[in-house]
Amino acid sequence: MDKLTLLETFTIALDEGSLNRTAQRRGITQSAVSQQIKQLEALMGQQLLHRTARGIHATRAGALVNSHAQALLSGYNRMTAEVDALEGSVSGTFRISVNSFLGRSVIGPMLLDLNREHPDLNIVMRLEDRLVDVVREGYDLAIRTGKLGDTDGFGRKISTLETVLFATPDYLDREGRPETPEDLKRLKFIQHHEDQTRGFFPLRRGPLEYPAPVQVGFTADDPDLIMHAVSSGSGYTRAPRFMVEEQLASGEYEQVLPGYEAPLKDVFAVYPSRRAPDRRRDLTIEHTAARLDALHRNQTAELPAPSAITA
Numbered sequence: 001m002d003k004l005t006l007l008e009t010f011t012i013a014l015d016e017g018s019l020n021r022t023a024q025r026r027g028i029t030q031s032a033v034s035q036q037i038k039q040l041e042a043l044m045g046q047q048l049l050h051r052t053a054r055g056i057h058a059t060r061a062g063a064l065v066n067s068h069a070q071a072l073l074s075g076y077n078r079m080t081a082e083v084d085a086l087e088g089s090v091s092g093t094f095r096i097s098v099n100s101f102l103g104r105s106v107i108g109p110m111l112l113d114l115n116r117e118h119p120d121l122n123i124v125m126r127l128e129d130r131l132v133d134v135v136r137e138g139y140d141l142a143i144r145t146g147k148l149g150d151t152d153g154f155g156r157k158i159s160t161l162e163t164v165l166f167a168t169p170d171y172l173d174r175e176g177r178p179e180t181p182e183d184l185k186r187l188k189f190i191q192h193h194e195d196q197t198r199g200f201f202p203l204r205r206g207p208l209e210y211p212a213p214v215q216v217g218f219t220a221d222d223p224d225l226i227m228h229a230v231s232s233g234s235g236y237t238r239a240p241r242f243m244v245e246e247q248l249a250s251g252e253y254e255q256v257l258p259g260y261e262a263p264l265k266d267v268f269a270v271y272p273s274r275r276a277p278d279r280r281r282d283l284t285i286e287h288t289a290a291r292l293d294a295l296h297r298n299q300t301a302e303l304p305a306p307s308a309i310t311a
Contacts (some may be wrong), residue, residue: 012025077140103127139272142271155268
């Protein structure tokens with residue numbers, strides 16, 4: 001077992017605070033994680049971890065090893081990226097974190113296409129509906145929507161998504177269809193934990209913006225659970241239009257306040273460093289932005305003329 005692998009497993013274990021979660025993140029068994037840490041402790045000649053009922057914690061020696069390991073792993077990743085960039089190589093292991101709905105509908109299929117074009121590339125994609133720290137958690141790239149969150153990495157906007165407010169027709173039949181932004185306070189909003197409204201939506205109609213009051217009825221961090229809550233008639237929510245285009249067309253969902261534009265949702269690419277060249281990262285960002293922009297253009301082309309919307 002090479003020393004870098006042992007150090008990487010050790011840093012992940014401290015980050016997760018659990019051998020079981022470390023095993024899931026590494027894609028190996030818990031016993032294999034435990035064995036790797038024992039090997040590292042044997043190499044260092046020191047106990048590196050305290051194991052308690054609440055999880056694992058670094059000893060004084062472990063904290064020192066972790067600090068140096070983070071620097072070594074970061075330097076190794078920069079080195080390999082720069083070596084690959086000398087010949088425009090697209091190979092090696094590329095770790096990316098994406099939220100569920102973008103990962104399943106856009107980025108996952110795109111990465112499969114990219115992998116077919118570059119067979120030496122090993123893509124590890126994690127679907128995570130949380131804001132990851134690309135530096136601390138060892139990702140080469142994260143694609144996020146809405147906001148960047150806390151990270152030591154570098155982030156830039158790569159696209160913008162049109163969003164819509166929607167509910168089931170039965171829910172709107174029962175609670176009443178809002179005619180003005182102020183009417184939204186009668187309805188219950190189903191909210192994603194990382195996309196909180198802070199009490200209102202800035203809706204637009206033509207050049208004017210209207211602060212629409214929001215009454216939150218349910219908050220979750222699982223998109224599938226949010227969609228289930230909407231489908232069961234618990235309230236309305238907001239999502240990128242492309243995600244629910246078919247359901248809106250079929251009548252399964254109905255747009256709320258169709259005469260008003262919901263806030264746009266920005267899409268960000270976040271990566272550990274902007275100095276180190278990485279062709280794998282650049283290709284992924286370029287392909288992601290192209291697919292999202294194509295979706296946005298298609299939706300814009302299908303929208304009715306402004307006079308029809310505001311009539």
